[in-house]
Amino acid sequence: MSLHDGGERTLTFAGAIQEAMAQEMERDPTVFVLGQGVDDPIGFYGTTLGLAERFGSDRCFDTPLSEDAVTGMAIGAALAGLRPINTHQRMDFLLLCMNQLVNIAAKSCYMFAGAMPVPLVVRGVVGRSWGQGPQHSQAFHSYFMHVPGIKVFAPSLPYDAKGCMVAAIRDNNPVLIMEHRMLFNVQGPVPEHLYETPFGQARVLRSGDDITLVAIGHMVMEASRAARQLAEEVGIAAEVIDPVSLAPLDMATICRSVQKTGRLLVVDNSWTNCGATAEIVAQVSEQWQGSRPVQVKRLGFAPTPCPTTRPLEVDFYPHAASISKAAFGMVRGDGQEWNPERVSAKEVEAFKGPF
Amino acid sequence: MSLHDGGERTLTFAGAIQEAMAQEMERDPTVFVLGQGVDDPIGFYGTTLGLAERFGSDRCFDTPLSEDAVTGMAIGAALAGLRPINTHQRMDFLLLCMNQLVNIAAKSCYMFAGAMPVPLVVRGVVGRSWGQGPQHSQAFHSYFMHVPGIKVFAPSLPYDAKGCMVAAIRDNNPVLIMEHRMLFNVQGPVPEHLYETPFGQARVLRSGDDITLVAIGHMVMEASRAARQLAEEVGIAAEVIDPVSLAPLDMATICRSVQKTGRLLVVDNSWTNCGATAEIVAQVSEQWQGSRPVQVKRLGFAPTPCPTTRPLEVDFYPHAASISKAAFGMVRGDGQEWNPERVSAKEVEAFKGPF
């Protein structure tokens, strides 16, 4: 599917989500949205603006601060034939409803041999920057990738923000969508018509022969910057892949690229340990089975909780220059080092909080 | 540390845990145990028997069915200078207190720059067999490995059941101990004196030159059986490594072995996707950096929820013969196949429930 099949119309990432939900709610009266503040004047970062007014307060409504029961109640409504979309202002709060998501939503279909599928969309926002601190900055996509029975999307383009939402709403299974706070204001082409981003299909955003950069969520922006930096400053051609769908995961596209480049650098917006980067590297390594050397490396959060103060926060995250540097080391060999200049990340710098 | 430094005395895995807790409670009056049923006639699989009688009902006590608050209250008691040990009959129930463990226990020390460390021991039992089904059979060690600030033990020997418990109690940080239900009745040498199993030190249980088998928790027993089967039936020498400590993880010992064998098969008592097997394989692959081919493979739960009925449950788990078969394939090359006979697993077969 081309990113430009809708012509030149652009929307923000947040606007794309809003449009997807509104159009799906229009199309299908069983779709509804519930979550803290979805009907307030802020409208969940703009993504739910106007929905309550347009579709009524029983199709877009605020909830008590009860993540566990609200998730359970969404599951119950799903069992009764509705299609709930449940929002979380931070993925950190998902830790309060892991039981409902992992023990119930992910298992209900299997445990009852197909009789109780749970068509549920869970939206989790990853916070970052400007002192969000240790409890408002975590990304737990790997927790859901670990467990069979739940699908995971992590769009990075406004185009996919809409496509993933549509696909998630129409799917008959629980789907977690990881949305990165830094992406909400990013503009990009978004067709007006309804379309689905397919599950299990990665997107090659830039092609190159020297190294494969697989990046997740917001890190796609940083990896793309790194690829430009690598090309312009040291003549290294990086292929940039956005998996978009983390479960199921399109390993074929990644492996095809690594077959060509022989080098794989995976960058995540979370810790590496037992994370998505571990899985991708492990699968590539398993598939290679030693038949030909392949270099692999991972970048992610520093192995610490996220510090609040800016100077430490800056070092906590991978960024274009740290990605470029790592890629350079892999391509040019251990002997050489390069300390590329820090590349500005507008979406990060523009964010002045508070939330 | 030798497994036999205490002479020939043996205890069950459960008995070893009980002894460790009793001796530590004797030594340190701040240690206490709380959890559902810890003071009942069953005594948490025998591991808490006698503690309430001996140390009083304020040092070993039952709790309401409130995993979230009980974890939080253990954290609070830890902040007040006590050393709580909180039990969970199944790791599946830990999903109810992920917020307290991940958002608080793992971050408190860092977030307050060292002023609020949380010396907390969490015991989570992994259920298996005899129709435990999808919600009483999960192992979530990788969730805790993912997050900095919490340590993870997964002993497989009675010796380490005691040593890990002692080390966990004395540590000033949150420590999760994963205990496998199938191990509780297994006998092994356990010294009477107090000793600690060190964090971050793997145990080489059998040495061999052909392939490295890294196995976690109960899978150590299956991997050891596989190693015997491989040696006896097809002359393959497998090295068996029990990491014991999953966070921190002793990659040096694993890499040293893989350096020798060139082949790594990691077997876990959980799903492979974003699990401990992914991390171990990824780290080995990263360290190799293509300098020499290494074969890697992972085994774990089938990519499904755990079915209840026995015939499907049997296929859900890796076992000695499936490990042997995979190892054979790696050592002898893809051309050859071997379908080893199923090896009996006494601890699994002996279990007749109900819990």
Next chain:
Amino acid sequence: MEQTTDSALCERLYRSLYRIRRVEEEVARLYPTDKIKSPVHLSIGQEAPSVAVCDLLEPEDVVFGTYRGHALYLAKGGDLPAMVAELYGKVDGCARGKGGSMHLIDMQVHMMGTTAIVATHIPHAVGYAWALQRQGKPQRVICFLGDGSTEEGVFSESLNFAALKRVPILFVCENNGYAIHSHISARSAQSDIVQRISGYGIPSARVEDGDIFRMREAARTALAAVRDPQGGPYFLEILTCRLKEHVGPKDDWHMGYRSRADIQALLANDPVDQLAARLQPESRQQIETAVEQEIERAFQYAEESPFPEQEELFQDVFA
């Protein structure tokens, strides 16, 4: 026991009670043969709440229950052979063997699948009832739960939500006084659950004496309130008594964590015995014979049903 002259009612209730008890006695009898390879939480002694409430339900009404679900499954009209086959892990089981005793389901009679994590189903029931309400559907949801589940945070959260949205739902708390071996007094300062939840603004009632007719009357009042279009949630607490061990087929009076004396009053009101004594001998005989035959056939069916094929392991992970 309250007097009633309605002999059809007595027969109906007796049939349902006797059937549940006998099915479970058969399960207990068979258990040591290891044919049923999964944890069973028997309802023996506490059949009455399910029977009393379900006797008043419409077929379309929806019930949510717990891992201790045999009584509710049968009282709601669940398929007996499919239940026994499920316990055997057979492919003709109500969840094709994938669920076992803790995960019974019969969507035909609106018996929702039960789960093994205490209290998790409570918000499902509320969400389901809310969805029916929103869709203007007339059927009602009844959520059975144990006393232990009232200590889980999700219980309070669910009650708050139900009260807030005036969700038409009947909660039925089967208070057997224990969570595994822990008496309620070791788990809560307030053993009277109706009292504990009094602040939520949800009407409630409590039946203390084990009398099945009183349970049924209380359920009738409760259901009337819940069926009222202006109504909302209602909470019914019923004291009852589990006679077997928490999980498994055995008695456990020898363990010492409880004594028969504590529940003398409830035991004296055991409705299986009481109704038996009240029926005409012939109609009792008829009922019992029919039930025994049905049970025999059900176990036969389960015995003969095959196990699922290996490839079923990978089926139904996703819809």
Next chain:
Amino acid sequence: MEQTTDSALCERLYRSLYRIRRVEEEVARLYPTDKIKSPVHLSIGQEAPSVAVCDLLEPEDVVFGTYRGHALYLAKGGDLPAMVAELYGKVDGCARGKGGSMHLIDMQVHMMGTTAIVATHIPHAVGYAWALQRQGKPQRVICFLGDGSTEEGVFSESLNFAALKRVPILFVCENNGYAIHSHISARSAQSDIVQRISGYGIPSARVEDGDIFRMREAARTALAAVRDPQGGPYFLEILTCRLKEHVGPKDDWHMGYRSRADIQALLANDPVDQLAARLQPESRQQIETAVEQEIERAFQYAEESPFPEQEELFQDVFA
């Protein structure tokens, strides 16, 4: 406002209230300069509950609060320069810049570290109080919490545990009527929180009018109950009003989710103004001058403090 003739008390309370308000006004003033790079949840308008309660505490008493913690931190005697430095992300901050406004701590005065996940601290406070009780320690724990936190399951679980073990702890609910932009009536059928928790068997009181002296009297009664060796938990609900936006330095009356009219009564009782009016002009002047100087020094200190070194990123992950 209640009459009191105790001018020392009035001065003490005014000093504390004025100091908190002025510190936060400075934070709000500075905020647009981007020197404070982290979310701030201001207490402006709701300083009184912290001040009223902390005025009665012993230095050894332990307080737990929330991310909206400036008022409590200062009322309990926390180090002001360290707080401002923390907001600046500087190494002399009370958490060396790692925490920021949402994670204040001052163990010297037994102000426990605050967290940003609503309601998580409630069981910590209960556990801490239980541990003190077990160790026979005389100091008491006070747990401040918002109205929104009472909807989280862990709140009910914690109350049940505290009641069960008769843990000596004072819960102080600062009910400002809102969780972010959601009015309590959109989150609970029962906006009167004391009423909602009435079933737990925990004595409680509610102060509705914003009068700081009434808050203090209620707190005195509550603390006496909690300090009684035979006592247990106590729950105090105080209606109050956040004047700024939920997070950040601005007013938000224009947003339309609430109106000033709704809180006219509370506003009329704003104790900062009321106490100011009641003090002798000189003593008021003295207090204000001293506070202004202290604040200036604190911000100066924060300005001058360096940021933590890069290697601090990796420090204190483990103890």
